[in-house]
Amino acid sequence: MNVPTIVTHGGTGSKREESDGCEAAAQSGLREMTGRGDALAAVVKAVTVLEEDGRFNAGRGASLGMDGKTMSCDAAVVDSRGKLGAVANLLEVPHPVQVARAVADTPHHLVVGAGALELAKRLGLHEPYGPTEKSKAEYREQVEALRRAPAGAADGAAPDAESDAGKAMIRRLWNYPVPWGDAVNRAAHATVGAVARDAGGVFAAAASTGGSMPALLGRVADTPLPGCGTHAGPAGAIACTGIGEHILKHHLAWQVYQWIDGGMRLREAMERGMALLPEGVQVALIGITRDDTAVVSRQPMASAVAGLS
Numbered sequence: 051m052n053v054p055t056i057v058t059h060g061g062t063g064s065k066r067e068e069s070d071g072c073e074a075a076a077q078s079g080l081r082e083m084t085g086r087g088d089a090l091a092a093v094v095k096a097v098t099v100l101e102e103d104g105r106f107n108a109g110r111g112a113s114l115g116m117d118g119k120t121m122s123c124d125a126a127v128v129d130s131r132g133k134l135g136a137v138a139n140l141l142e143v144p145h146p147v148q149v150a151r152a153v154a155d156t157p158h159h160l161v162v163g164a165g166a167l168e169l170a171k172r173l174g175l176h177e178p179y180g181p182t183e184k185s186k187a188e189y190r191e192q193v194e195a196l197r198r199a200p201a202g203a204a205d206g207a208a209p210d211a212e213s214d215a216g217k218a219m220i221r222r223l224w225n226y227p228v229p230w231g232d233a234v235n236r237a238a239h240a241t242v243g244a245v246a247r248d249a250g251g252v253f254a255a256a257a258s259t260g261g262s263m264p265a266l267l268g269r270v271a272d273t274p275l276p277g278c279g280t281h282a283g284p285a286g287a288i289a290c291t292g293i294g295e296h297i298l299k300h301h302l303a304w305q306v307y308q309w310i311d312g313g314m315r316l317r318e319a320m321e322r323g324m325a326l327l328p329e330g331v332q333v334a335l336i337g338i339t340r341d342d343t344a345v346v347s348r349q350p351m352a353s354a355v356a357g358l359s
């Protein structure tokens with residue numbers, strides 16, 4: 051007998067005190083599973099609630115691009131029956147996870163940019179909306195940090211966007227339609243996510259993000275890429291958050307899932323996965339298996355677990 055259970059998180063940029071938002075999302079997802087919904091419906095519902103919250107970097111709370119205008123979102127859904135849908139660089143849609151869910155029913159798995167926007171319009175999910183006050187304030191801080199970063203050359207390795215060399219590179223390669231001089235400033239990151247197990251033993255994961263900042267226009271990282279930000283299979287489901295460039299290099303969700311599938315305990319596999327990333331890089335994972343749930347994080351983060359006992 052599988053006990054319907056769901057785990058949610060508010061991203062590495064969230065505060066532990068914001069866990070009430072994750073709790074509300076987890077309870078909504080759980081209600082979905084006690085009704086007619088399965089694990090996939092539950093994680094989509096939970097992430098929809100997190101996108102609506104406004105405190106987390108996803109959906110209505112998505113961070114502003116460095117031009118102070120663009121709010122570009124990525125999202126993904128996956129389940130252990132093989133459902134897989136994702137969107138990237140999606141604009142003007144407060145619930146990208148619902149477009150990702152719709153993609154999972156098409157012949158495709160990933161739809162991006164203008165095509166994703168047109169698809170959202172066809173689905174009735176297009177709704178232009180503005181940044182929250184929090185996103186605007188973070189944006190101003192970020193632009194200021196970008197402006198202040200010294201021009202110094204990188205040492206040959208590709209720099210992290212958060213480093214001085216990375217910021218200087220973003221300033222130099224500025225590819226936003228507005229001139230750099232018109233950008234006010236900003237930087238933020240976080241993703242919301244959920245993993246669930248339903249009474250039928252199906253596992254699902256979903257994630258949604260406004261992306262990490264600072265970033266060049268068009269940047270996409272782990273969240274919508276299969277096996278990077280999320281993975282689900284017969285042994286469980288995993289969702290990641292943190293600096294996506296580091297997560298995708300390790301196909302982190304897929305890698306951790308492989309260890310679980312091989313018999314490793316969930317928490318041990320998640321901690322081992324987290325340790326693959328360089329020290330100091332923000333990262334967190336949530337996971338679920340047949341008999342366990344876990345949240346591991348390098349920094350305090352909002353999260354919640356809800357299950358029927």
Ligand code: ASP
Nearest residue numbers: 240241261262291292294
């Ligand atoms: N992984 C997301 C990204 O890099 C952001 C996050 O989870 O903090 O786009």
